Amino acid sequence: MFRKTSLELVRPEPSVPAGLVFISGVEREGVIVRGRTRSRSGTNYEIKRGYLDLLESRGGASKGASNLANLSNFAPGAGRLYEPVWRTRSLDLLTGKRFSNEREVDLIAEMVELDRSGTYLDLGCSAGLYTRGLSLVLDELSRESDMIGIDISPNMLREATSRSLAAGTTPSFARADTHELPFQSSSFVGVVCGGTLNELGDPALALRECARILKPGGRIAIMGILKSGTRRGVNLQRLLSVGGVRFFTGEGVESLLEEASFEVESVTTHGAVFFAAAHRRYELPEIQEPNTA
DSSP states (O other): OEEGGGGGGBOSSTTSOSOOEEEEEEEETTEEEEEEEEOTTSOEEEEETTEEESSGGGTOTTTTOOSHHHHHTTSTTHHHHIIIIIITTHHHHHHTSOOOHHHHHHHHHHHHTTTSOEEEEEETOTTTHHHHHHHHHHHHHTOSEEEEEEESOHHHHHHHHHHHHHHTOOOEEEEOOTTSOOBOTTOEEEEEEESGGGGOSOHHHHHHHHHHHEEEEEEEEEEEEBOOOSHHHHHHHHHHHHTTOOOBOHHHHHHHHHHTTEEEEEEEEETTEEEEEEEEOSSOSOOOOOOOO
8 A cells, every 4th residue: 555645756767757646446435455556657557465666566575685684584474484583572582671563663753853744754664663663653643644665575564564554553564675766856754774784785875875865954763673782692693694683782883874964863782772863964965866877
């Protein structure tokens, strides 16, 4: 599903002006349930199985996967099992204390200042924990806003859509690459990211893309996993790094954000977990559009 009003922000082809046009399909109360959209170049993009697919026409089912950690999300059942098996208890295990999903979403909402009208992006939404949680808050605030969750995995996006509908909210979902965000520059007011930064092939590039699509002063809120300080943790993380997972120090997170044109406001840690809040600088050296090659 995808909100019709948010189609104007979509730019899957860097050389073509932003904005998709809804051609045909099923629309309910401003939300496109399924159907066909078209770019200004005439390329069609389908909304089906619960999301707008911006990668299908660009290179196969696993387009956007850069390592084994990414590819694991394409496995059958990955989307359905992700939250009940791992996500509901992950911060309990990583922080060493009770840290509920509700507390996590509330903290992210506070850091990204969700009370502002505009469009928010969930970078690597997986099964949609942040997307639907923040969308429910926006529904309560009655803001003229939309949450857009993106991921490269069809399994995750289908599950994210199902869970959002069950929760009673209708954010937008799209299959897209975090390293080449298919959106107009300076068009979002906030970006959130829950654990995805640890799995990206090039987190610095993804953060630069976040800065590009954010409006001046737009905010970013990130949850991620720190480098371990124990021998057992170091050995486990060394094993995970073989599959492409990376881990950060607090100083490393600050450096990545600053180099991507963000002003860091806070980096707090809870056990092996960090939460970082920052805003995009009002003046950028130059907003780089995605590579057109």
